[in-house]
Amino acid sequence: MGSLDRYLEMRDFAQTPEPDGGTASGHLAPRYSIQKHDATRTHFDLRLEWEGVLLSWAITKGPSFDPGEKRLAVRTEDHPLDYLTFEGTIPKDNYGAGTVMLWDLGHWQPLIPVGKALKKGHLHLRLHGARLTGEWHLIRMKTEGKRENWLLTKAEDAASGARDPVARYRRSVISQRTMREIAADKPPVETQGGKRPGFAKPQLATLSDKMVAGEGWWHELKFDGYRALIALGDGGPRVFTRNGNDWTDRFEGLLPALAETDCDSALIDGEIVAGAGLDGFSELQKAITAGGPFRFYGFDILSRDGEDLRKAPLSERREVLEEVMKPLPALGPAQLSPVISKDPEGAFETICKAGGEGLIAKRIDAPYRGTRSKSWMKVKCERRDEFVILGWQESDKRGRPFASLALGTAEGDGWRYIGKVGTGFDEDQAEALAKAMKPLARKTAPADVEASEAKGMHWITPELVAEIRYAERTGGDRLRHAVFLGLREDKPARTVRLDNDAPSEERPNGAGIGISSPERVVFEGAGYTKLDVARYYEAMADRILPHLAEHPVSLLRLPEGLGGERFFQKHAGRGFPDGIANVEITESDGKTAQYMMIRTAEGLVAAAQMGTIEFHIWGSRVDRLERPDRLVFDLDPDEGLDFAGVKDAAFEIRDLLAELDMPSWPLLSGGKGIHVTVPLRRSAGWDTVRLFARVFSHLLVARSPKRYTAEMSKSKRKGRIFVDWLRNGEGATAIAPYSLRARPGAPVAMPVSWDELKKVRKANAFDLGAALERDAEIAFPDAVSISQGRVDKLKDMLDASE
Template sequence: MADLGAYLDKRDFGATPEPQADGTPSALGLRYSMQNHDATRLHWDLRLEWEGVLLSWAVTRGPSLDPADKRLAVRTEDHPLSYLTFEGTIPKGHYGAGTVMLWDLGWWQPLEPAARGLAKGHLKFRLHGRRMTGDWNLIRMARRDKRDNWLLVKIDDEAAGQRDPVARYRTSVASGRSFAAIRADKAACLPDHSGTRPGHRPVQLATLTDDLADHATHWHELKLDGYRAQVALGAGGPRVFTRAGHDWTDRFADLIPALRDIPCASALIDGEIVAGAGLQGFGTLQDAIAAGGPFGYVAFDLLQLDGRDLTDHPLTERRAALEGLLRPLPPMGAVALSPVIHGPADEALALICGNGGEGVIAKRTDAPYRGGRSRDWLKIKCRRQGTFRIVGWQASTSRGRPFASLALACDRDGGLAYMGKVGTGFDQDTMADLARRMEPLVRRDAPVKAPRREVAGMTWIDPDLTARIDYAETTAQGRLRHAVYLGLHDEGPPMRTPAPTVAISSGDRVIFDKPRLTKAGLAEYYRAAAPLMLPELAGRPLSLLRLPDGMAGERFFQKHPGKGFPAALKIQQIADKDGTPSSYAYVTDVEGILGAVQMGTVEFHIWGARRDRLDRPDRMVFDLDPDEGLGFAATRRAALELRDGLSGLGLRSWAMLSGGKGVHVIVPLRRTAGWDTVKLFSRGVAMLTAQAHPDRFTAEMSKAKRKGRIFVDWLRNERGATAIGPFSVRARPGAPVACPVSWDELGRIRKAGAFSTAQALERGWADTDPPPAQTLSAAVIAALDAALTA
C-alpha cells in the first residue's frame, strides 16, 4: 500500500476544499481520471488507481493523440482515492493554488503487469475514459534532478491521430462548467439535448435458430453478452430503458456523461449495455451493476433522430444514420458501434466462435424495425467442442449410478488447470464403462488445483483419460458452461442418438378441442420440446397429471406409477416420511417423456431435487398465485418486486409463466442446504414480502386470507412437493405452456398462459438466462433475518 504522508503533509485541510479521506477501492476495475489544473502553469493531472491510492503525474501540455508527440509527465505525490472526482478552487497561498476541473473520468487497464512496469519505468496501459481512450505508454526518463520525469506517449491504434482533445474539451466532464464557473462556484450547467425526448418502444427480437442466413439478404453482428437497452436523448437528459421499458437510468449512471456527448437534438437508440474497461461476460456485467460501473454501450440501431421516425426505413438506412450520429465520438470510447460482418454466414459464425464469441445475430438488411420476435433477425449461438482430461469423479447417492459427475482439466503452462464438471450426456452403459476405466487410476492426492468447495467428496484419478466435451462457453472463473459428455477421445466420432421408439396408441384421440390437439399431436410437441425440458426435468422424481380421455374426461395426479407403465419411464424407490419405500417415476431422455404421454400424461410436475441427492434441493420456487379477481398486471408487478427483493438478499432468479394464473420465480441453488433450511428461508422471504405490502400479498394459503391478494406460495420448497416443469403443457383450455421468460420480456406479457405449443417451440429458452446455482450461505440467511427483524 502506497503512502499518503506526502499528500497530507503538504495541505491544510482547514483551508483547502481538497479531500482528506482515503476513499474506497473500486470493487470492479481500476479507476482513472484526468484533472485540468489552472495553477501557476496550466497542466493536466493524470490519476491512476493502484493499491489503494491514485498514482499521479502532472502532464505539462496535456495529453496528445499523436504517437509522435512525447508529453512531459512529472510524477507527483500519491493522492487519496477520494480525489478522483475532485473539482474546486484551492485558495492562494496553499500548495497547488488554483482551480481544478474534472476533465476526464473512467477506468484503466494495465496491458502488462503494472507492478513490474512501474518498477522498471515503463507502464503500458489502456484508458476507457469519456474523452481519452486507447493504449498509452508512460516511460521514465533518466533522473537529473529531484523531479521524477516521465513521458506520456500515445500508442498507434484506432484512437491515435484523432482531433486534439486538449483543444476540443474545455469544460468539466461531470458538471459541464468552465474554469470561470468553478471559480465562481456556479451551479452545474450540464449540457442538454434540446429536442423532445422520445419514449421507449417495443424492441425487435431475434429468433433462435440453427439455420444460417443468406449473406445476400442479411448481414451479421456479434451476439453481445450484455443487457439490452434503449437510450432516449432529448430535453431533460439521457434516459436508459430496459427491454421491457423500465427506466434504469440510475443503475447505469456511469454511462450518462458519455451519452450526453452524442450530438443531436433528440434520438432513440437501440443497443446493448456491456461491462466496460476490458471486462467481459454477463456475470461481470451483473458485478458492474452492483458496483456502479464500468459500463460500455454498443449501439446497433437508430429508431428516431431529431424528431424523425426511422423505424419504417430499411436497416441499411438506419445504420447509415447511426454511423453518422456517432462519428464525432471518441473511438474505442464508452459508446461504440456494433461491428457489422459481411460475407457468408458460415465464415462469420466460424470467425466469432473461433474467437470465443457467443454467436451472431443475422439481420435482414432491407427490413424495417418492428417490435417483437420475427425471422427478420436470427440468433445463431456458438457451441464448442474440445478435449479435456478426466481427473476425478463425484460419487452419486443413487443406487446403480456409479458417479454423479466427472471433474475436468486442461493442459496449461506445463500443468493442469481445473475446468469444472460435466454431469450430463451419460447413459447407464457409458457410466458403467467409465467407472470400469477409472477404477484402476484412483490416487490419494488431487492432480489439479481446484477450490475446495467445488470438489468436496471428489475421488481423484490419474489424468490418463481424455473426454470429448460439448459446451457453450468458458466462464470468467474458467469453468465450462452447459457441458455435455460426448465420449472418450479415442472412441472416434460420437454416435448419433437413435430416434425414439415409444409407440403412441390411440393417437387420434382429441385431448384439447381449441386449438385441436390430439394425443399424437401432444406426443409430437413433447418429442420436439424434450431438448428444452430435459436440463430441468431429467433425473427428478415426477408427479404426472394424467387425462387419459382428454379434457372432457377424468383427470388425476399420479405420484406413484403402477403396473403397465412403459419401461422408458424409469422407476426409483424413495422412502416416504414414515420410512416406507414408494415408487416414483423419473425420466432421463425423450423416450421417458413420450412413455408418460402414452399413459395419458399432459402435465409434468418436478421435485426440487434430483434423484442422486434427494436430501439437497437445487432449486427454490416461489409460485405467485393471485386471487381470482386480480389481473395479470398485478402478478407481473409482484414477480418483478420479488426478484428485486431476492436480489437485495444476494440471490438472482429467473421467471417462468406458469401457463395457469401465475408466475414462478425460481432461484437455482447449490446443493449445500437441506430441505428444512430451504423451506424456512423461502417461508421467511414470503413473510417479508407480505409484511412489506400486507394489502397486496399474503404468505398464508387460506382462501379467506387471499382475498384481493397474491399468495406467495413457498410450500413448493419442501421434500416431496412439486412445481410445474418448464415447457410442460397445462391441462387448461387452449393448451398453454409453462414457459420461461426474461425479466425484460415479462413486462410486456399480458397473461400467464401467453404461449401455445407452437410458440413455445419457436421461442425455446429465448433470452432467458437462468443464473448459476447459488449458496444459501450464513450471510444470506442473516440478511433475511435482519430484514424480517427490521
Template sequence: MSQLETYLEKRDFDATPEPSAAGAPSRLGLRYSIQNHRATRLHWDLRLEWDGVLLSWAITRGPSFDTAEKRLAVRTEDHPLSYLGFEGQIPPGNYGAGTVMLWDIGWWQPLDPVARGLKKGHLHFRLHGRRMTGDWNLILMKGRKPGDAKRQNWLLIKSDDEAAGQRDPVRRYTRSVATGRTFDQIKKDDAPVRPQRDGRLPGHVAPQLATLTDDLADPDSHWHELKLDGYRALIALGKGGPVVFTRSGLDWSDRFAALLPSFDDLDCDSALIDGEIVAGAGLQGFSALQDAIKAGGPFGFVAFDLLSLNGDDLRDRKLTERRKALEKLMKPVPPMGALQLSPIVEGDPQDAFDTVCRAQGEGLIAKRRDARYRSGRGTDWLKIKCRRRAEFVIVGWQASSAAGRPFASLALAAREGGDLRYVGKVGTGFDEGAMDDLAARMRPLTRKTAPVEAPKSETRGVTWVTPQLVAEIDYAELTAQGRLRHAVFLDLREDKPADQVRIEREVPMSDGERIAGIAVSSTDRVIFPRPRLTKGDLARYYDRIAPAMLDEAADRPLSLLRLPEGMEGERFFQKHPGKGFPDALKTVEITEKDGEAEPYAYVTDAAGIVGAVQMGTVEFHIWGARRDRVERPDRLVFDLDPDEGLKFAEVKSAATDLRDRLADLGLACWPLLTGGKGIHLVIPLRRTIGWDTAKLFCRGVATLMAQHQPKRLTAQMSKARRTDRIFIDWLRNERGSTAIAPFSVRARPGAPVAMPVAWDELSGIRSASAFGTDAAHERGWQGVVRPELQTITQGVSEALERAFDEIS
C-alpha cells in the same frame, strides 16, 4: 511511512478546498481521472487508482492521440482517492495554487501487472474515460530508477489502436467533463453548465426481436452483428432526458446513472437509440454487468439502431438508412469508449461465428438490410447462438446439508403456452454472495403449494416459492423428458417479468394423444387463435392431408418453421433436426458447400410429418430435389412475389402471362397459392439437368418477362426495383433453396394453407390465402392437372434465346 504523507505535508487543509480524506476504493474496477491544472504552468494531472491511492503524473503539454508524440509526464506525490473528482480554485499561497478543472474521468484497465510495471518503469494500460480511450504506455526515462525519491520523468505515449489518430484533445476539450465550466467559470464558482436538449423526449417503443434459427443468413441480403451479453435498452434523448428504457418499458435510468453523461457528446435535439447495456471498462459477461449495477458502474452501451432523430420517426426506413443516420449521430463519440457502434460483419459470417463461439461468446444476430423496424418478434432479425442460454422462472429451492449453505439447488420452470412446465434444477454457478442474495429474495415468496406440476420423486423436500424471480441459465440440452442437463446458474434477470418468460425450444413432455402413431403432447395448446387451431388440431390436419402432401413432399430434404408456443411466441427455422425429434422424422446426410456433411430431415409418411408437428413445426419447406439424387432437381419453382399494395388480380394476371411464356418455350406448369401474397408456378422435371443449368434457365425466363413488362415485373430482389412491381423470384432454383410445400399450413393470421389449384379456377380466387385446413382437406389434388415430367432440352434453350432476340 504513509503513501499520502507527502501529499498531506504539502497542504494546509484550513486554506485549500482540496480533500484531506483518503477516500474509499472503487467497488468494481479501477478509477481514473485527468485534471487540467492552471497553476504556475498549465498542465494535466493523470490519476490512476492503485493500492488505495491515486498514482499521479503531471503531463506538461497534455495527452496526445498521435502515436509519434512522446509527452513528458512527471511523477508527483500520490493523491488520496477522494481527489479523483476534485474541481475548484486553490487559493494563492497554497501548494499548487490555481484553477483545477476535472478534464476527464472514467476507469482504467492494466494490461500488464502494475507492480511489475512500476518496478521496471513501464506501465501498459487502457483508458475507459469520457474523452481518453484506448491503450497507452507510461515509460520511465533513462537516468532515474523507479525507486528514486527524486523527480521521475516518464513519457506518455499512445499505442496504435482504433482510438489513435483522433483530434488533439488539448484543443478539442476546454470545458469540465463534470460541470461543463471553463477555467474562468470555475474560478468564479459559477453554477454548472448542463447540456440542454430542447426536443421532445421520445417515449418507449416495443423493440424489434430476433427469431431463433440454426443457420447463418445469406450475406447478400443480411449483415451480421455480435449477439451481446447484457440488457437490451432504448436510450431516449431530449428535454428531461436521457432516459433508459428496458425492453419491457421500465425506466432504469437510476441504475445506469453513471452511463448517462456519455450521451452528452451526441449532437441532437432528441433521439431514440436501440442497443445493449453491457459491463464496461474491459469487464465481460452478464454476471459482470450485475456486479456493475450493484457497484454503480462501469457500464458500456453498444448502439445498433436508431428509431427516431430530432422528431423524425425512422422506423419505416431501411436498416441501411437507419444505420447511416446512427453512424453520423455517433461520430463525435471517441472510439473504444463507453458508447460504441455495434460492429457489422460483412461478407461470409462463418469465420466470425466460429471465432465468437471459440471465445465462449453468445453468437451472431443476422439483420435484413432492406427491412423496416418492426416491434415484436419476426424473421427480419435472426439470432444464431453458439450455446444454449435462456431464462427460467424459480419455483422453489432444495435444502442443503452443508453448513452455511442456504440451499443446494433451485427448482426451475418455463412457460409453455399458458402453463408453467417443470424443467428440473440448477445446483451450480452460485458464489456465496449470490446464494445469500437469492435466499433473501426467495424467503418472502415461500408458499405451501407447488406453483407447477412436477414429479414428487424429483421434487421431494423442495420449498416452493411464488414464481416471480427469473434466472439466466446456461445448459447443455433439454432431455426428452423436458429436463435441463448440466445447468449452470448465471444470474438473476430483473428486466424481464416472470409472466413474460418463454422457453425458446419446446420441451417434450410425457406421452399425450397418439396421432399417426406419434405421442403428441400439449394437444390443447392454442397455436392459432383465429380460427382456433390447437397443436392437436394441427397434427390431426397433417395426418389427414399426408397422402396428398407426400405426393410432392416425400423424400425431399426439409426446412422446418417451428413455433413451439404458437403465434404469440418465438419462431425459428431449422434445417438440421436436433436431439429429441421422433425417429419417424428421418434424416439424410448432405454435403454442404464447405465439404462437411450435415443431417437434413425428410419424411416418407404421416408419422414423420406429425413427428415434426410434435416438435412445434407449423410450416414445411421442401427442396427441389429428392434425397437420393440431390444434385438433380425434379421441379422448378417461379415465385411471384408482389410489392405491398398490389392487388391479387395483378398477381393472377402475371401468373397467366408467365404460364403462357413457358408454354411458348415448350414447358407446362401448375399453380400453387402460397398462403401468403403470391403464387408459385411449378414445373415438374425429369432428373436430367443440374442445379447450375436450372438456375441459369430460370433467371433467363424471369429476366425475359421483366424486360417484356418492365412496369409490372422485375427479376431483381432489390426493394427499390420492386416498387409497384411483382418480383419473379427465380432464386428458389438453386441447391439448398426451398419452397413452401403444397398443403403446408402457413404461420400467418388465419392459418392459411399453401393450396394447389387448377388454372381454370384461378381467375375466381380472391387471394393467395383463400383456403384453410378444412377446405384443403376436402379438395386435396381434386381438379389440379400436374403436367408430365419434362426437361430443359436444347430446343427449350434455343426458344428462350429467340424470345430475347425478338424483344431486343
C-alpha cells in the same frame, strides 16, 4: 504501496476544498480521471486508482492521440480516492492554487502487473474514459534528484490519430462548465437539446438453429448483456430496459460517454455489457451492483431530432446512427455494434471459440418493428435461456444457503416445471439469491412437480428470472447440465415461456401481445371474453392514453372474470409484462415504492392479458406529482335515487364552477354516478386543490342540505348524493376515462358533452360494444388555475350561505 503522508503534509484543509481521504468505490475495475489544472501553469493531472490511493502524474501539455508525440508526465504525490472527481478552485497561497476541472472520467486496465511496472518504470495500460480510450504507455526517464519524470505516449490502435483532445474538450466531463465558469463557482450547465423521446417497444429477434445468410442480410454480434434504449435530449440521457423500466441510475457511470453524440435528441437501441475488459453476463450483474464499469453498443436508431426513423430500412437507419455516434471516441464506453458483411459462418465459428454469444442476422431493407419478427434472426453458440425460479432445495453443506433451484416457465395462466440448476453460483450470488427469495416464500408448489423432485424443496412465488446455460432439453423438456449465470431483472417472469424466441403464430393477440385463455368469458351475460377486453383497449388506446399516460396508474384485476377473485393493485411487481413501466415514488412515510405507468397500447393490452379490467389514475403526472392536473367531484347517489337527480346535481356543479370561471366536463362513471372534472394548470399544490374541493363541497351542502352530503358516513348519505371531494389528494385515484368497469354488462366510464348528458338516461349507458362504435369526439375545456383569489371567493360564498 501508496501513502498519503506527503499529500496531507502539503495542504491546509481548513483553507483548501480538496478532499483529505476517501474509500474505494467497489467498482469491478480501477477508476481513472484526468483533471485540467490552472495552477502556476496549466497542466493535466492523471489519476489512476490503485491499492487505496490515486497514483498521480502531471502531464505538462496534456495527452495526445498521436503515437509520435511524447508528453512529459511528472510523477507527483499519491492522492486520496475522493480526489478522483474533485472539481473547484484551490484558494490563493495554498499548494496548487488555481482552478481544477474534471476533464475525463472512467476506468483503467493495467496490461502488466502494476507493482512490477512501477518498479521497472514502464506502465502499459488501457484507458476506458469518456474522452481518452485505447492503449497508452507511461515510461520513466532517467532523471536525477527528487523529480520523477515519465513520458506518456499513445499506442497504435483504433483510437490513435484522433483529433487533439486538449483542443477539442474545453468543458468539464460531468458539470459541462468551462474553467472560467468553475472559477466563478457557476452551477453545472444543464444538458440542452431537443425534446427527449420516450420509451418505445424494441424489436426482438427470432431464434434459428441454422445460419441465415445471403443477399439482403448482414450480421452483428449477439452481446451478452442487457438490452437498452437510450433516449437523448433535453434533461440528459435516460436508459430504458426492454420493458420500459428507467434504469438510468443503475448505469449512471455510462452517461458521460454519451455527451458528444451528433444530435439534439435521439432514441438509440443497443446493449449494455460489462466494460473495461470484463466479459460475460455474470460480470455485468456484478458491475450493476458495484456501479460499473459498463460499455454500450449501439446497433439501431428509432428517431433523431424529432424524426421517426422506424419505417426507414435498416441500411438507412444505420447511416443515421453512424452520423450520430461518429463524434464518440473509438474504443470508448459507447461504440457502434460492428457489422459483419462477409463470411458469417467463419465469423460465427471464431466467436464461439472465443466464448461469445453468437450472431444476429438482420434484413437490410426491413423497417424497425416493436415486436419479435423474422427480419432479425439469432443463432446462438450455446443453449442459453431465461427460466423462472420456482423454489430452492435444502443443502447439507454448512454455510451454503441452498443446493439447487427449481426452474420453470409460464404456461397459460400457470407455470411449468422444467428442472433444476445446482451449479454456477459463487458465494455472493448464493447469498443474494437467498435474500431475494426469502420474502417470496409460499407453502404450495406453483407448478406440478413429481414427489421425487419436490423432496426438500421450499417454494416461492414465481417472480425471479434467471439466465441459464444448458447442454440440451430432454424429451420431457428437462434441462441437462444446467449452469446458473445470473438474474435477469429486465425480463418479467410472466413473459418467460418455452421457446420464447419464436413469434407466436397461434395465440390470438392485441397490439402484438399474445392473449392466453382468449375464450374465457369475463362478462357473463354480455358474453365478452378476455380477448374482447384486450382488443377493446387496443382499439381505444388513442382515446384513453392521453388521460392515462404520465400518470401513476392502479389496476383492478379479475384474472378469473367477474365471478372470481378481484384485487386492486397499485404497486408494480417483478413479474409484470412488457409495457407496464415502473416509476419510483416516495410515499408519505418517507419510504419509496414502485408504482406503475402505461404509455402505449401494448401496455394497455399487456395489463388486460394479466386480468386487468379497470384503470385508475392519479390526479397528477409523474414529472410533478405535487402539482395536480385535474379536479374531480365524484357524485355518488344513495340507493333509490334516480339518475335524473344525479344529472341535475352535475349541472348545478357545472354552473357553480362557471361562476368561478372554471369550465368542466362530465364523465359517466359506468356505475351509478357522474364525475365532474376540471382540467387544471399545474400551478397549485395538493393542499390548495384539496382545500378548494372541500370548501366547494361544503358550499353545495350548505345551499342544499337535503340534496347533498360531503361526509362518507353511510348514515349521512340516506336520500342524498355524496359529493366525494376526497379524490383530490396526493395518491388518491379515480377511474380513467374510457376504462371498462368490472360490473355486469361491461359498462365503460365514458366522457360526454354537457349537451349530450341531458339526453343520457343512466350512468352505464355505454357498454364495450357501444363505446367502440361511438364516433363522438369530446372537446375537453382548457385547463385553469386554482388561485388564492378563487379560493377566497369560494369561502366568501360559503360564509354568505351559512
